[in-house]
Amino acid sequence: MSRSGLVVASLAVVVFSLFPVFVMLSTAVDEDANAGGRGIIPGGLTLEHFTRVLTETRxxxxxxxxxxxxxxxxxxxxxxxxxxxxxxxxxxxxxxxxxxxxxxxxxxxxxxxxxxxxxxxxxxxxxxxxxxxxxxxxxxxxxxxxxxxxxxxxxxxxxxxxxxxxxxxxxxxxxxxxxxxxxxxxxxxxxxxxxxxxxxxxxxxxxxxxxxxxxxxxxxxxxxxxxxxxxxxxxxxxxxxxxxxxxxxxxxxxxxxxxxxxxxxxxxx
Missing domain, CATH: 1.10.3720.10 (MetI-like)
Structure with missing residues (x-):
């Protein structure tokens, strides 16, 4: 396999591995996280979910x-x-x-x-x-x-x-x-x-x-x-x-x- 092919394959593995982490973080800061049909990219950023988890729950x-x-x-x-x-x-x-x-x-x-x-x-x-x-x-x-x-x-x-x-x-x-x-x-x-x-x-x-x-x-x-x-x-x-x-x-x-x-x-x- 050529050097460029190895680079592409490595990037594909990295993206595949990090995608679940990206979805988790993007959902955590998405103000529309609980809205139906939300996209992968957050519609608006907020820390409300973190605040609620740390202050309003056990x-x-x-x-x-x-x-x-x-x-x-x-x-x-x-x-x-x-x-x-x-x-x-x-x-x-x-x-x-x-x-x-x-x-x-x-x-x-x-x-x-x-x-x-x-x-x-x-x-x-x-x-x-x-x-x-x-x-x-x-x-x-x-x-x-x-x-x-x-x-x-x-x-x-x-x-x-x-x-x-x-x-x-x-x-x-x-x-x-x-x-x-x-x-x-x-x-x-x-x-x-x-x-x-x-x-x-x-x-x-x-x-x-x-x-x-x-x-x-x-x-x-x-x-x-x-x-x-x-x-x-x-x-x-x-x-x-x-x-x-x-x-x-x-x-x-x-x-x-x-x-x-x-x-x-x-x-x-």
């Missing part, structure tokens, strides 16, 4: 709930996965291969297939209608991918570096935080992005586990703009635009580390 509370759940999921799953990855990559113990196989099998099970059994388990444990209970579910789903990914990063660190730290008088914990942790940090960032997106965008479990409106996450909170009398498309698109902001901030904050993690994961395996 959507800000839903955003706070999502931030809490996502934050707990990222921190807890990252730490647990890192320690588990060190265990399976550095220590030899009975059943290590079986554990790795179980981790792979867990990733093959669709989340939706576990809604009912996990709902019953959460009910028995008193974790329904709780942000902590929802966070535990997301942590469990994040761990399989995180452990398997971080195992490759830990295994890529030369054992000689750890032995040199021991010779310098470091304890295991000192070696872990001063030597091993900085070297696997890019991989930890990569799995944190996965955990954050999972917790931030997930809908089925958040809807099933939460009985009170106060406990809704942002993804479930979007349902409040769909009523029997009709859909408030201006509010829906404004709320959807607001939801993307924390994701963008998170990506910008970890962008450099994420690039290092992806490159290292591709080359070190």
């Amino acid at each position: 959507f800000p509370d839903y955003l706070v709930n999502s931030l809490i759940v996502a934050g707990v999921t990222v921190v807890a799953s990252g730490l647990l996965a890192l320690f588990a990855a060190v265990a399976v990559a550095r220590f030899k113990f009975s059943g290590r291969t079986k554990i790795l196989m179980m981790i792979l099998i867990v990733q093959m099970v669709p989340m939706e297939a576990l809604v009912i059994p996990l709902f019953l388990q959460a009910r028995n444990l008193g974790l329904l209608n709780s942000l902590l209970g929802l966070s535990v579910i997301y942590i469990a789903f994040s761990l399989s991918f995180a452990i398997w990914t971080l195992r490759g990063f830990v295994a890529a660190v030369p054992v000689e570096l750890e032995e040199a730290a021991y010779l310098d008088g470091c304890s295991w914990w000192q070696m872990f935080w001063k030597v091993l942790f900085p070297l696997v940090a890019p991989g930890l960032v990569a799995v944190s992005v996965f955990s954050f997106i999972l917790a931030w965008n997930e809908f089925i479990f958040a809807l099933t586990f939460m009985a009170d409106d106060d406990m809704y996450t942002a993804a479930v909170g979007l349902r409040t703009f769909f009523t029997r009398s009709g859909t408030d498309w201006g509010a829906v698109m404004a709320a959807s635009s607001i939801i993307t902001v924390p994701v963008l901030i998170f990506f910008v904050a970890v962008q450099s580390r994420l690039s290092q993690g992806l490159m290292a994961g591709a080359t070190k395996g």
